[in-house]
Each structure stands twice: as C-alpha cells, then as structure tokens.
Amino acid sequence: MSLEKIIFAFFSVLALTLNFSFFIGDLDDPLHHTAYELFAALVVSLIATIMKFGDRAHIGALLLATSLVADLQLIAATLVWAFAIYVAEMPMTPGIMSIIVSLSGGALLANLVSVTLLVVETATLRR
C-alpha cells in the first residue's frame, strides 16, 4: 500500500462520484443540478488527469485517455452554461439544462470506464 496509489485512486473515484452527483436528477430541471457540483466535478477531474501524466504503461495510457475524455465533456458542459447565460444572455431553460447534463453524462461514462480499468489493474496485481 503506497500513499501515491491511495491518492491516485481517491481522485479517480471522487471524479466519478462528483460527476454522478451532478448528473443525477431530472434531466431538464435546473433545480436538480447546481453549478457548485459541476465546478467540483471539473476540478477533481482535472486533478485526476494530471495524476495520470507520465505513466508509460499501456493501462496508464488508457487511464489518461479516459480522463482526458471526461475533462473534455465537462469543459464543454461549462462552456455551454457560460455561453448561454452570459454571452447569449438567456435565462436558464430546461432545453439548455438538458444539453449540459447530457454532456456531463458522457463524462460520467468516461469516468466509469476509468474506474473500471483501475479496478481491473488492481485485481490483476493480486497483491
């Protein structure tokens, strides 16, 4: 058991759970999805990605790739949010909310794959 492994797994799983807590709720109801949750999910996802930098093993490369996908999806979701509210100056409608939430749903899938890979890797080590 090493501290590095704990921190690594902690951030990977936290990225998944935060992503999930933003995603859960009615798809188009702005009351069910707060900006704080999206913010936390993005920050933790970024940290998890950086943690995976510089790992040359094959599974490491796969983990990095899934993390990058999650980042991309979450950044896209925040951009949609910021663009709709501040640039287009629209009120938050169920339509926009559903776009944001479904984008984060994509990130959720990527995070799920990432955590699954982590579990698989740990299981094959058998130590």
Place this chain on the structure above:
Amino acid sequence: MQRILFLLFRRLRWPLIVLVITYSIAILGLVLIPGIDDQGNPWRMDFFHAFYFVSFMGSTIGFGEIPYPFTDAQRMWTTVIIYATVITWLYGIGSLLSLLQDKGFRQVLSFARFTKAVRNLQTPFYIICGYGDAGSQLVHELSSRGINCVVIDCNESKILDLEIDGIQIEVPSLTGDAADSETLLAAGIKHPQCRAVIALTGSDKQNLTIAISSKLLTPKLKVICQSDNLDNAANMASFGTDHIIDPFDVFGQHFAMMFHSPSMYLVHQWLTSSSDKPLTDFQDPPRGNWVLCGFGRFGKSVSHYLSKEDIPTTLIEADTNSTEAPKTTIEARGTEADTLKMANISDAVGIIAGTDDDTNNLSIIITARDLNPEIFTVSRQNLLRNNAIFDAAKIHMTMHPETIAAKYILGLIKTPLLQDFLELAYEKEDEWANILLSRVLGTIENGMLETWEIEITPSRAPAIYNGLLQGQAILLRDICTDPRDYKAQLSCIPLLARQDDNRILMPNMSTHIDDTDRLLFCGNAQAYRQMRLLINDPQSLHYVQTGKDYPGGYFWKKFFSNESDQEIYTK
C-alpha cells in the same frame, strides 16, 4: 520525442496539481463571499466571473474589481489569493525552468536529436567512435570529401570540440559510451546506409568491446579498429574484425622499407598522402649504426623491423625490466649527453627518439644533434598539439601514431584497392618503383597527386556499364582519353585492375573493361574530374571512342545525323 513528453509531464505533475487546487479554492471563495452590486443589492459572484477574475489576477495582469466594486470581505479574500496564485505560478515556472536545465533531461533531449539526425541520413556514412587526434583528422578528411560521419565520444569536451571545429557538413554527435550497444544502435549500426564502424577510442579494451558488439549486432558490417597491442589485435581478429591497425607496426614497416627500397617507400608515401599536401621529397636514410631511445611499443616495432634489414642499433631504455629490453640495452633515459656518448652517438648515423613523452623526445633529438650535427633524426610525436615545436625542431621524420591511423583508415575507405596495389608492388624491385616514380612525376603539374578508384557499376559508371550492356568493347585506353580532345591522354596512370579475383598490376592500355571491374588510378586532380565526367556521360564516351560528337537533341538527331552515328545511338 515521446520519452521527452512523458518526462516533462511526469516532472510537472505536482506544480500542475497545486495550480489547479489553488485556482479552484480561489474561485470557490469568490463565489461564496457575498458582495453588493451598483444598486446596493446583495449580489454573489458567479463561476464565470470568478474564473475570469482569478485568471487575470493570478497572472498579475489586473483589470480591477469587476463587475462591481468589491466589499471589504471580498478584498480580504482577494489579498489572500493574490499571494497564493502568484507563488503557485512561480513554483510552476521554476520547476519547468529547472527541468530544462536538468542534465538528465538535456541528455535525453540530445539523444533524441542525435537518433533523429542519424535516421534521416540518406547517403552512406561511417560511425566513428572516439574524437581524439585520429578521429578528428578522419572526420575532417571524410567530410571535406562530402562523406557523412557519425561521432560518439564519452568525453563531453571532445564533442564540444567537434561543434566548434567548423566542419562544412552536419556531423551528428553524441556524448556517450560507444561500447554500449544502445548507443551503437542509436548511431545507426543497423541503418542501411551505414558502411563501417571505426573504433579509435584510444583504449584497446574499449575498441575491443565496440568490435564485438558491432559484429554481433550486424555481422556483415565492416569494423575497423585501432590496436596498440598484439594480444588484443589477435582477439579482435578472432571474431572477424575486418581491419586492425597498429600504427606502430605500420610505421616500423614503412621505416624499414625506406632502407630496403627507397623508391618503393616514396611510391607508398605519394600514393597514400592526402591530396591537398605537396609531395614529400626523397629522403635517403644513412646506413650505419643507429641509436634507438625507448623500447616501448614503438621501439619494439622499429627495432624488430630494423633488425630484419640488418641495421645495427644501440638501445637506450630507462626501464629495462618491465619492457623486457635485451641485455645489451643501456639503462638510462637518453636525454643526457653522457648516455648518448655511451651509445657512441658521434659514430652513429641516426637517432630515433621513441619515448611516450614529447618533451623527452625533443630533448633527446636536440642533445644528439649537439653531439653530432650530421645525425639523421627520427622522433615519435605523441600529441598533435605539439606540431609547432616539432616543426621548429626541423626533425627529418616525425611519427604521430594517431595521424598514421587516420591516414590508413582514410585509404581503406577512399581507395580500398590501394592495399592490393601496394601488396603486389612490394614484391617488385627498386628499379620498377623508380620507373613508376618518374611516370608519376610526369603526370602531376603542381605537385599535388590524387589517387582514385572507379567501379564499373550501373550507379558509379553508368556510361561504361550501359556501353558494355549493349555489347560495345571498351578498352582501358578509352577511359584514359581526354573527353575534350580524343587524341590526347588524361594525365593519369592506371595502377591496378581487379577483375573478379584477378589482380592485374599496372594493366595494359589495351585491357578490355568488363562490368564489376574495379580500377585504381593516380594522376592530377584535373584528370580525375575528366574521368568522372567520361564514365557518367555516354556522349563523351562515344566521342573518345570515335572522335565524333553524336547529336543529342531530338531535332539534331532527326535532321543532321548520318547513318552510322544513328546506329550507335539507337542500339
């Protein structure tokens, strides 16, 4: 390149994580702290504006408090995060800079650059291990002829020397251990254009390792090694090293040849000298008693070859035990007048200073000359940088082992047939060499002699090759004809023809040329250029054979050529 990227990311992991965390705390704080808008209503900053504010504040651009002037609570928080973000940035940039200065990282960078430069080489090249005196001379000679080299040396300052030496073509170089197979692979030992590995590291053991690894990695590749030791040379030969050069042995042979057949010695000197140096004059070493100082590798070789020529020598050696010098040896350093007097220097005809210390060698020569002004002087020069003082001492013959090795290897690369020629020529009489010398003198104009080789292959001599393919008979005479005037001969002498396994010394002008033949010539540089033109250009070849120019272009061919020329052309 990939390795560099991974290394970069790995090292920058922590600075980046710290940056993300600091930013997120700063943004979160700004969003949570209540503010007041321009109408005095309570207001909270949103994530978009918080991110914008932290971005310009953290990078110290600073646009002011937006969108509304801050409350005191917000200002207090801003004060905290200004310091936090600036310090984080300093940490991140500092880590990046220290990484770029890191020796390990720079090594990875230069290794990647070297590998890429070698991979991109398109023309034949030679791997030279060791950029010492011999290696640098060889690299200069080869690159001045447009031949690519790749240099490996474990000493970083030698690689820096290479960079400031001002070589016209790019020479990929790497600081590394050439005995390491990884380094050899990066230097392109498996590259299809690699022609040979040349080991000149100055250490026999290392040269041996390079030879072994090269032969194991690519058995067909030519390996050329310098070796100063008979045991190591035998070991190198045992696993197929193609050429092993012992400069002391080479010198000993030449030195003895000077007594045996002075003309032959001169033939050898002239043909192997580099083309940009004027030819040496005839030197007649006197026969009589010689004094030899130093019985190391040099002294052993010289005394061995001198005894073969029955030339009496008196030996002087400071350490008679470890060098296993003969009993008659005078045990002294040789730099003192007393010792030299003991060796009967006033009756001797020549002195050879052969210790491994340049100062001692010069001292021996000068002392000997004081005692006997007429004496013939020969000295070993250990360091190339002592050239000036050795020149000033006006010694009859100086022997620099590294130069001998470089010259020898250059000969192997440039004119491999020269070895065959010299081998056959040594069996001839002095008279034969004399005739050759006078013929050579007749061909050269300004004292510069060029030696070259041509090979009848589709790429090297297309005109000749295609001519032969069409059934034309091409004689050696044709190749030696001036392509500007078919009645005149080029100023060159055919020295050797190699047809399959037959070696013909001084081939007759009416010799028939066949494909895959290899021919060795010497003559002036002008003749070399004309011959290169001739073997590449079918029109010139036709002209020297018939004395007629055939029309080249479509228009001239159609309207102005006569039947017989047309025939030859369309064949």
